[in-house]
Structure formats: C-alpha cells, structure tokens
Amino acid sequence: MTFAVYLPPQARTQSVPVLWYLSGLTCTHDNAMTKGGFQKHAAEHGIALVFPDTSPRGEGVADDEAYDLGMGAGFYVNATQGPWKPHFQMYDYVVSELRSLLQGALPINDRHGITGHSMGGHGALIIAMRNPKLFTSLSAFSPIVNPSQSDWGRKQFSAYLGDDESTWAQYDATILMSELGWHGDILIDQGADDQFIDLLRPQAFADAASRRRQPCVLRTHDGHDHSYFFVSSFAEDHVTWHAERLHDY
C-alpha cells in the first residue's frame, strides 16, 4: 500500500494533529497531494496530512475493467465476497492498520480529523461515525452519502458485500446518521453544478441530519462542479475547520 504524508514545520519540535484525506474513484494517494492545495494551510495551522490510496493494487489483486469497481474503487469497505475478500479491506486499513503504522512512525498526536472527496467523502463520514473516539473532527467534499440507493454504491456493495442489503447499512452514511449520529458538527461542501449530484444524494444526508437535530453545515456553491478545482477552492476552509477543532486553542 502506498500513501502520502505532509508534515508541517511545527512537527520538527512537537507532536501535531492529523487530518486524513480520503480520495475518490480512480484516484491514488497522489491526486489530492498534487492538486488539492491543502499543504500551505496545514503548514499555517500545524497539522499533518495523510493521503491513503483508494484501494489495494498490484499483481494478484482482483480488478474489473470498469473504473468504478476494483482497483481505485475500494469504497472503504471490508469485502466479504469472492475475489475481493483477500485484499479489499480498506475499512480496516484506514481505521486500524495505517493509523497504527503512522502513530509509531511520525510525530503526530492522538487528535485526528477526517475528510474526503466523493467516494472519499463517503469513507470519511462512515469511518468517523462508526469510530467517534478515534476522530475529533469531520468534513467532506461532495460525498457519496447514500450508496445503498445510488448507482455509485449498489453495484459495488453487491460485489464486495453480497446481495444481502442488511450488510450494507454499516457503510451507508445516511443510515448511520439516523442510527448513530456524530458527536460534533459536520461541514459538507457541494458544487451546485456537480455533474454527479444525482449519484451523491446530499439531500438524503441533510434530511437525516435534520431529523436528528445533528449540527451539519451543507454549503452548496454555484458554478462549481465535481473536479479538483472545486476541492482546491475550499481546501483552506476545511483545514481551518479541522484546525479549530483539533487544536486546544
């Protein structure tokens, strides 16, 4: 597994908080590192950044010809089915394996925030809600929030988890919001001109949060689509959001 890390100057002399960024379909550890523009703001706020890959890769790893299944499309679940089961354990990878590795290797403390884009926004929401003690702060960029009801979700959950939809709920942010909620406030940014908005279903999550009286800021931005130009336009806001919650100001 490949991942990218950014350490701010403050990490030379002290342990710093960490912001996890989970990427979307087709991305690697490299996309947000190269195009997201998070580093400058992380430097200013004294926060480390971690960019995991979006799936296992390499010889012997199962794959599919479609861009939205297999390599580059792990969906942050633990696969239980067929050829996916041996390697596609991205939920455990992010929650346990990579976290343990980083804690031992880097000057980071135990205050972690998590965010992500599209499929990665889905990953951030489900991982944070299911592991509230591990994460202090939560945000997302144009996340897939209701994969059980979306063509970005049903196909993949069928493949990775099987046809028993009761096993899907643990990976659906809208269902988890209804069942678990979140201990803090949540920031979600969404482009109003996102070409994939019907697959993302932001309103389903906003409705679930509203029913629970969950503090959740969903901002919709005119003129923005699903691209990294959208992510980089609001990178500063998200780093600042997390910094205000991760630091003991």
Add this chain to the structure above:
Amino acid sequence: MTFAVYLPPQARTQSVPVLWYLSGLTCTHDNAMTKGGFQKHAAEHGIALVFPDTSPRGEGVADDEAYDLGMGAGFYVNATQGPWKPHFQMYDYVVSELRSLLQGALPINDRHGITGHSMGGHGALIIAMRNPKLFTSLSAFSPIVNPSQSDWGRKQFSAYLGDDESTWAQYDATILMSELGWHGDILIDQGADDQFIDLLRPQAFADAASRRRQPCVLRTHDGHDHSYFFVSSFAEDHVTWHAERLHDY
C-alpha cells in the same frame, strides 16, 4: 496550439489585467493550471491568467527523443534552423499571435504581467525585457537565466538557432539584463535545495542586475526544490506582486 485561460469573477462586468504564466520543460498548458494554485489568488485580485503550451505539437512537427529538445521544450525562441524552423516560433507566438487572439476574444485590458517556471521563467524574463511596452510587471520561479552558459540552453540554442553564438544573446536573460535592463522591479523566487541549480545559474542574473543597479528581489528558500510544490508555495506572492503593479490602485 492549446492554451488555458482563467477568468476571475470580475471579468463578468469589466476588462481585467492579465498575468501570463510560461511553463517549463516537459510541461503543457495544463501543469500550472492543475498544480500551481494560482486561480484563487487571481480571483481575489481580479486578474486573468493565461497558460500557453511550451511548444508546437502534432503530426508533422519536428521532435527529438530527449525530453529537453523539441516538443515540450521550445525555449521561447524563433528557430532559424533545419526541421525546427517551420513550427518552433514560440517567441512570436507568445509576443504576438496569442496576445492578439486573446485581446480580441476575452474581456482583458492592456495591462499584462508575465511570470514562469524554469524554462518558462527564462521565457518570461527575455520576453518582458525585449518588449517593455507590452508588459507592466515581471517575476519568475527558479528561472533558467543564462542559457548561453548552461546545458539547459547550449544544446537547444545550437539546434534551434545554429552554432553562431552571437544569435543566442537575444534569448539570454543575463545578457539582456546587461544590455537592456527592465523598467520596473523584478521578483525571482528560487529553492535553495533545487536539484537543477547549477543549470539555472540565478547568481549570474543577480550579478548582472546588481551591476546595473536594477531593482531585483532574488529570494532563496530553504527546503524547496524545483517541483510544483515550490511553485504553488509562492503562487500567492507572485499574483499579489503582479496585482499591485497591474491595477491602478
């Protein structure tokens, strides 16, 4: 020829100044647009951005197997030799052809600044100094400043311009600084850990500027190399620098 343009929100209602960004070896119009992080600052300052390609491309265009000659390596000269002559006219393309096209097609005014990275920094310096009436402001990121004396220059000038080195001087920023100077101040940023610093020769240009008492700020930054992480780290400074000179505040 492909190029990229960014128009700030202010361009919806008025003509705005333009900042040209010339890219380095192997780049296209896309690199700085995707990885430079200039757009946000251009939006704040009401400045359009133009990213030309670094060479002609396509079938029938001469090329070389080396990364530093032919496509992706035009060096912003007008070639006079052999197979390069028909298409490799990048100096005229930037100074005349693309400028005319943009003036007719976009809501821009006649206040233009120019910057660039590496080979593109070389292009910015020589084009501005030779066309002082066309450009109001000038900066560069880790520019090649003395190509007549560098392996990033001698090989290419021999191929494009021939072996008579007297024809090279018009494309050498250090020589042009001695002969012409520049009507304003110049900002140059340079990484102290730049792996190509011996090819760039920033001190040669600084010495020529100093002899002329030319206002030139050469900033050397510890811990920065030649990558786009360096460019994006100082993109805001350069956009601000140009904005202060392009706007009639």
